[in-house]
Amino acid sequence: MNTxxxxxxxxxxxxxxxxxxxxxxxxxxxxxxxAIAAAGCDMLTLGLRRxxxxxxxxxxxxxxxxxxxxxxxPNTAGCRSAREAITLAEMSRELFDTPWIKLEVIGDDxxxxxDPFGLLEAAxxxxxxxxxxxxxxxxxxxxxxxxxxxxxxxxxxxxAPIGTGRGLMNRYALRTxxxxxxxxxxxxxxxxxxxxxAEAMEMGFDGVLLNTxxxxxxxxxxxxxxxxxxxxxxxEAHRAGLMEQRQTASPSTPTLGQPFWHSKP
Amino acid sequence: xxxxxxxxxxxxxxxxxxxxxxxRLLRDGHAVTLYDAGALDTPPAAAWAAAGMVAPLxxxxxxxxxxxxxxxxxxxxxxxxxxxxxxxxxxxRRGSLVVAHPQDENELTQFRRDLDDALGAPPGYRExxxxxxxxxxxxxxxxxxxxxxxxxxxLDNRELLNRLLEAIHALGGDCHGHTPVETHPGEVTTxxxxxxxxxxxxxxxxxxxxxxxxLRGVRGxxxxxxxxxxxxxxxxxxxxxxxxxxxxxxxxxxxxxGATSIESEDRSPISLQSSLELASALYTLSPAFAEARILExxxxxxxxxxxxxxxxxxxxxxxxxxxxFRHGYLLAPAVVDHVLAEIRDKGERPFAAVLSxxxxxxxxx
Numbered sequence: 203m204n205t206x207x208x209x210x211x212x213x214x215x216x217x218x219x220x221x222x223x224x225x226x227x228x229x230x231x232x233x234x235x236x237a238i239a240a241a242g243c244d245m246l247t248l249g250l251r252r253x254x255x256x257x258x259x260x261x262x263x264x265x266x267x268x269x270x271x272x273x274x275x276p277n278t279a280g281c282r283s284a285r286e287a288i289t290l291a292e293m294s295r296e297l298f299d300t301p302w303i304k305l306e307v308i309g310d311d312x313x314x315x316x317d318p319f320g321l322l323e324a325a326x327x328x329x330x331x332x333x334x335x336x337x338x339x340x341x342x343x344x345x346x347x348x349x350x351x352x353x354x355x356x357x358x359x360x361x362a363p364i365g366t367g368r369g370l371m372n373r374y375a376l377r378t379x380x381x382x383x384x385x386x387x388x389x390x391x392x393x394x395x396x397x398x399x400a401e402a403m404e405m406g407f408d409g410v411l412l413n414t415x416x417x418x419x420x421x422x423x424x425x426x427x428x429x430x431x432x433x434x435x436x437x438e439a440h441r442a443g444l445m446e447q448r449q450t451a452s453p454s455t456p457t458l459g460q461p462f463w464h465s466k467p
Numbered sequence: 468x469x470x471x472x473x474x475x476x477x478x479x480x481x482x483x484x485x486x487x488x489x490x491r492l493l494r495d496g497h498a499v500t501l502y503d504a505g506a507l508d509t510p511p512a513a514a515w516a517a518a519g520m521v522a523p524l525x526x527x528x529x530x531x532x533x534x535x536x537x538x539x540x541x542x543x544x545x546x547x548x549x550x551x552x553x554x555x556x557x558x559x560r561r562g563s564l565v566v567a568h569p570q571d572e573n574e575l576t577q578f579r580r581d582l583d584d585a586l587g588a589p590p591g592y593r594e595x596x597x598x599x600x601x602x603x604x605x606x607x608x609x610x611x612x613x614x615x616x617x618x619x620x621x622l623d624n625r626e627l628l629n630r631l632l633e634a635i636h637a638l639g640g641d642c643h644g645h646t647p648v649e650t651h652p653g654e655v656t657t658x659x660x661x662x663x664x665x666x667x668x669x670x671x672x673x674x675x676x677x678x679x680x681x682l683r684g685v686r687g688x689x690x691x692x693x694x695x696x697x698x699x700x701x702x703x704x705x706x707x708x709x710x711x712x713x714x715x716x717x718x719x720x721x722x723x724x725g726a727t728s729i730e731s732e733d734r735s736p737i738s739l740q741s742s743l744e745l746a747s748a749l750y751t752l753s754p755a756f757a758e759a760r761i762l763e764x765x766x767x768x769x770x771x772x773x774x775x776x777x778x779x780x781x782x783x784x785x786x787x788x789x790x791x792f793r794h795g796y797l798l799a800p801a802v803v804d805h806v807l808a809e810i811r812d813k814g815e816r817p818f819a820a821v822l823s824x825x826x827x828x829x830x831x832x
Contacts, residue, residue, distance in 0.1 A: 229530055230775035232827050252729050252740065253686075259733035262683030266773065280740075365708055418577075420584050 208441065210409050212356045212386055213302075213334040217244045220403070221433050222275070222388065224248075224413025228422060231266045236423035237416050238270050241430050246272045247304050247411065251280035255293050264298075275336065277304035282317070284324035291328055303328060304358065304390075305337045313363040318345045322352060329353035338390050341375040343382060350385050357383070358390035358411065361402065365414040367394020370402060380406045396432030403436025404444060473497055476810075477655045477664040479648050480671035482512030483624075483795050484788055486631040487548075487803045488668055492810070493638035500664070501640055502655065504647035504674055507632055513672055514795050516689055516767035518715040518723040519624030520702050521545065521797050522563055524591045524616045528581045529711075530775060533821045534794060535586060537801035540817070542620060544800035554630045556623075559701070563619040564603055565592075566610040567706040568751065574706035575612055592616050606697050606753050621702050621715050622796055650678065653784030668806065669787040672770040673732075681829045682789060684732040684768025688741045689725035692749070694759035697722075705748050712748040721762065724749050728769075728793070737764040769793050772826035777802050779822045781809060790826060 209216035221243045228234035238246065246267055253260035267274055276294035281287040284307060291303045307324055309317025316339050328335050329352055337349050341359045349357055359379060362368035369392065370376055379387060388409040389402045399410045410433050419425035474497050478489045481503035489501045505511035523538025542560075549555045567575040583590060595603070595613040603615060635642060649656040650669040669675050673684040699716040715723045724745045742764065749756045772778055772790040777798055780787040788806050791798050801818050808816045816823060 230771075230773065232774040235773070252738065253731035254733035254735060257733055257735075259686075259731040262732055263730035420581060 208437070210386065212336070217273070219244045219430075220409040220437055221430055222247060222390075222409060222411040223416065223426070224411065225267060226413055227417035231263070233422050234417070235266065235270065237426040238272065240423040241416070241426040243430075244272055245275050246270060247275045247277050247413070249277055249279040250294055250297075251278065251290060255290070255297055258297070273302070274298055274300065275302050275304050276300070277338075278306045278324075280308065281306060282308050282311075282320075284320040284327070287320070287324045288327055291324075291333060292331075295333070301332055302334045303336070305335050314365075315363060316340055316360070318342065321345075322348055325349055325354055326352045336388070341372050341379060343375070343378055346379055346383055350383060354385070356386040356388065356408075358388045360391040361389045361398065362392025364391040366392050367415055368392055369394060369398035370405075373405075376402075376407075377405060396428045399429055400432040400436035400439070403433055404439045406440050409433075474665040476500070477502065477648075477650075477662070477667045479650050479655060479667065479669045480512075480674060481507055481510055481632075481642070481644070482670065482672055483514035483628065483799050484670035484672075484791065484802060485668075486628060486635065487799055488670065488788075488806060489635050489640055490631055490638070491803060491807055493635060493640050495807075499635070499640045500662075501635060501642045502646045502648045502657070503644055504671075505645065507642060507644035508629075510628065511767070512628075513687070513767045513769050513791075514628060515625060516687065516765040517624055517795055518689065518702070518713065518725050519622040519627070519796050520563070520713065520715055521620040521622060522616070522702070523797060524582060524586070524619060525563060525565065525704060526794055526797055527585045528578060530794070532585060533776065533818070534798065537818055537821070538794070538797045540801045540804065541797050541799070542618065544804070545620070545622065545796075548800075549627075552627075552630050552634055554627065557627050557630070558620065558622060560620040561701040562615055562617040563621075563702040563704065564595075564600070564607075565614040565616065565704045565706060566600060566607065566752075567612070568609065569611055571707055572612060574708060574711075575614065578706055579614060591618055604699055604701070604703065606699060606755070607703070608753070609751070619702070623718055624796060626718075647674075650675070650785060650787075652782055665784070666810065667785045669785065670789060672789060672791075673768040675770070675787065675789055678787065679772070679789065679826070679829060681773050681826055683730075683771055685771050685792065686729040686731045686733055687726040687765075687767055687769055687793070688729075688737040688745070689723055689765040690737070690742060690745045690749075691717075691762045691765065692722050692724065692756070692759040693720050693762050694722070694756060695720045696755040696758065697753050703752060705752060707748070710744055710748065712745060714749060714752060722749070722756075722759070723765075725765075726793070732768055734766055734768065737766055769795075772829065774827050776821055776826075778824060778826040778829075779805055779809065780825070781823075786810070 222245045223243045224247045278287040278290045307317045307320035338358045362371040386408040390411040416426045478501045489499045523535045527535040593615045600610045600613040702715045704713045727741045771792040775792045777790045805822045
């Protein structure tokens with residue numbers, strides 16, 4: 203299987219890695235740098251909301267991220283209305299000289315669930331302004347269709363609420379999204395184990411974004427490597443074509459020579 | 468018996484490290500000049516904003532094993548030093564308590580697992596049920612489980628900083644507040660000119676950033692409140708999926724609630740978001756905090772290298788000690804021991820494997 207031709211294409215740009223990594227919650231920047239290297243990712247997300255971005259006060263930390271050579275994907279985490287998110291996106295475009303934005307509009311403070319209404323409103327305006335919007339959304343089909351119609355050329359549905367590590371909570375809805383939408387879909391949020399990331403990739407999702415599961419592991423770099431291999435394995439399995447499950451066991455070797463007392467009635 | 472020859476030493480930065488070093492060096496018979504860019508009575512230092520916890524177990528969960536090993540030194544060194552300062556009443560070795568609300572109890576499990584993984588057996592904590600939590604802190608009634616970390620302590624840190632300054636004055640230390648300096652080997656530059664010393668020690672924290680390309684400040688916000696309605700005997704950490712906050716009791720019904728950790732060098736006043744988080748954490752510990760009065764909000768920058776560990780640099784005539792991050796009162800004793808051994812230039816330098824190492828990427832940046 204030629205993996206080199208299997209690029210993730212977002213807004214016409216090709217990325218080699220299907221693993222996107224968040225940059226919060228690590229015990230230290232050094233540990234984060236090791237995790238980024240082990241993940242082999244091309245794209246890093248970063249939050250700006252609480253860093254007084256207008257003053258450039260986060261620059262010491264952003265510099266560490268720039269040194270990684272990865273594409274920086276600023277997010278609007280912590281914004282609770284379309285207006286807040288739009289303002290922060292405009293600021294991040296100035297600061298990082300990029301039209302890319304991972305759009306988050308939070309509807310519920312406790313589980314950080316996206317607000318679908320504010321999200322769609324903000325996505326429409328930012329796309330009008332020329333942003334390349336990657337919206338963090340729920341797995342609701344109609345919301346995802348609307349975001350796509352609004353001009354989002356990639357969507358980031360959740361697997362489960364942020365930071366829960368619960369994996370793919372609603373496989374039916376996620377499968378529906380995959381079947382109905384012909385647009386890159388990146389599972390963002392809620393994954394805790396590499397097996398869950400592999401499953402998402404096997405289902406045909408185009409990428410996975412992780413933060414807590416890596417940053418809060420006892421050894422983040424080791425966990426990043428584990429996820430990287432799982433994401434690659436899941437992707438390869440998807441491309442190779444998974445067999446269908448069957449009702450009964452079917453032996454892969456002939457049973458002709460098997461003594462009759464080994465057969466069950 | 469050799470007495471150390473008296474040297475003229477400048478200490479730049481009158482935060483915790485600077486005061487401790489100035490005091491110890493004066494006691495060793497050196498002539499010490501202490502400089503700080505801010506006021507000496509209310510220093511704009513991370514040490515003044517801090518809550519003064521000495522928590523080797525809990526801090527190891529969010530850092531590395533060496534933080535525990537260095538932190539153990541603090542548990543013996545602080546009582547010795549406070550005895551010399553005749554200030555033993557500032558030291559409280561009553562352990563600390565870790566709790567989570569019923570809906571967040573997984574956070575407590577995760578914390579316990581991280582502690583086991585970092586430190587191994589025997590565990591340094593005791594698991595508590597609701598009655599156990601109440602037995603330790605009768606004011607806390609809403610918790611079904613908790614962890615008691617007996618080997619932890621806290622300090623009345625502001626009073627300690629005052630006492631250190633008094634001791635420095637009493638020993639003849641030459642102190643200069645509101646005097647920003649630049650440090651060079653064997654020399655400091657003050658606003659009025661250059662002054663030569665046998666040795667310069669730079670412990671200006673975030674203020675030394677021009678000398679350290681990879682040093683950064685990490686914003687921390689705290690609230691100081693007063694109430695007579697709640698009594699706590701020891702620091703309490705509240706585990707929550709997104710913020711882990713602590714409350715530390717201070718003399719006279721005061722409490723310090725901290726601290727946010729934001730990757731920003733913003734020194735502007737506390738945000739509404741942060742004050743809501745801090746205040747609601749406090750309120751959920753005990754609703755009796757509702758009528759507490761907010762005395763002050765604190766904002767400061769924790770000086771940190773890229774591994775969030777302290778490092779001591781050495782060249783002829785200049786020692787730099789920096790990067791204590793969020794572990795000032797926990798790690799200062801080990802760092803001071805190390806710097807003093809470096810100055811005496813004999814015997815083993817404690818924790819050289821960490822402290823003598825160059826900070827990561829510092830030489831490349």
